[in-house]
Amino acid sequence: MSCPLSIFKKTKKYLLCVDSDGCAMDTMNIKHIKCFGPKFAEVFNITENVQAVLDRWNDINLYEITRGINRFKGLAQILCELNPRDAERLAFKEWADGAKELSESSLKNKIEEGGGDIFKKALLWSQLTNAAIAELSDDDKKAFEGVREALKEARNTFDIAIVSSANFAAVKEEWERCKLLELTDCITTQQDGSKAYCIAELIKKGYEPSDVVMVGDALGDLEAAEKNSVSFYPILVNREEESWRNIGNALEGFVSGKKLDFKEQFTKNFK
Ligand SMILES: [Mg+2]
Incomplete structure (x- = not known):
């Protein structure tokens, strides 16, 4: 049964690290298509070419190499694309590019410092988006087909950690509800630190980096793997079920000494 990083103990030679959002869980499309995008159009009063703007939002956040970008960085990008010379938007982008922390509370600090209207709108957008996500039904937040079978099979050879x-609460609830938590051995989330940090801490439990695989859907997952010199297996956007179907063969090869070589396929699959 899954346990926190602090008490997790290695039981197998190999370790499989698995990202949650957009990788094991089919939760990213619905959040961006139904919540982030429409709330952006609402708060920033987009009245012309609405569909094109929403498509652009989805490209930035789902289908291009920027997939998984922080929400405020994504917001800064689309705002500046729509109006590249607007001083307020440029100020917002400067904040998003340079702030030590990107969160609603750092945004509130910026507003108190007199950051201006655009920061207030960004906060409102973030809050309305969170409320819309909370309204999504459990049926909207399911695991991709094939995840359960793949993890069950992999667990014969690998310890399995959610990274x-x-x-924590959201990840635990989703994996429990989808009956996947029982197939994992450790759960690491934002409370533990960055993905790269969590992989490093997991390795310290006694694995060779060459015996570790990170499974992810976004560039940040690949970078976290590379930082730790561990292998990477991608869940390709729009080809998620196929990716989960094929992971068994890839891991079988990995265990018998074949390198996982999916970086090019992963980056080329983005728009
Ligand atoms: Mg992800």
């Missing part, structure tokens, strides 16, 4: 930058 997610979402919050």
Whole structure:
């Protein structure tokens, strides 16, 4: 049964780290298509070419290499694309690019410092988006087909750790509800630190980096793997079920000494 990083103990030679949002859980499309995008159009009063703007939002956050970008960085990007010379938007982008912390509370500090209207709108957008996400039904937040079978099979050879930058309660609830938590051995989330940090801490439990695989859907997952010199297996956007179907063969090869070489396929699959 899954346990926190602090008490997790290695039981197998190999370790499989699995990201949650957009990787094991089919939760990213619905959040961006139904919540982030429409709330952006609402708060920033987009009245012309609405569909094109929403498509652009989805490209930035789902289908291009920027997939999984922090929400405020994504917001800064689309605001500046729509109006590249607007001083307020440029100020917001400067904040998003340079702030030590990107969160609603750091945004509130910026507003108190007199950051201006755009920061207030960004906060409102973030809050309305969170409320819309909370309204999604459980049916909207399911695991991709094939995840359960793949993890069950992998667990014969690998310890399995969730490595997610979402919050602990949400990850635990989703994996439990989808009956996947029971197939994992450790759960690491944003409370433990960055994905790269969590992989490093997991390795310290006694694995060779060459015996570790990170499974993810976004560039940040690949970078976290590379920072720790561990292998990477991608869950390709729009080809998630196929990716989960094929992971068994890839891991079988990995265990028998074949390198996982999916970096090019992963980056080329983005728009
Ligand atoms: Mg992800």
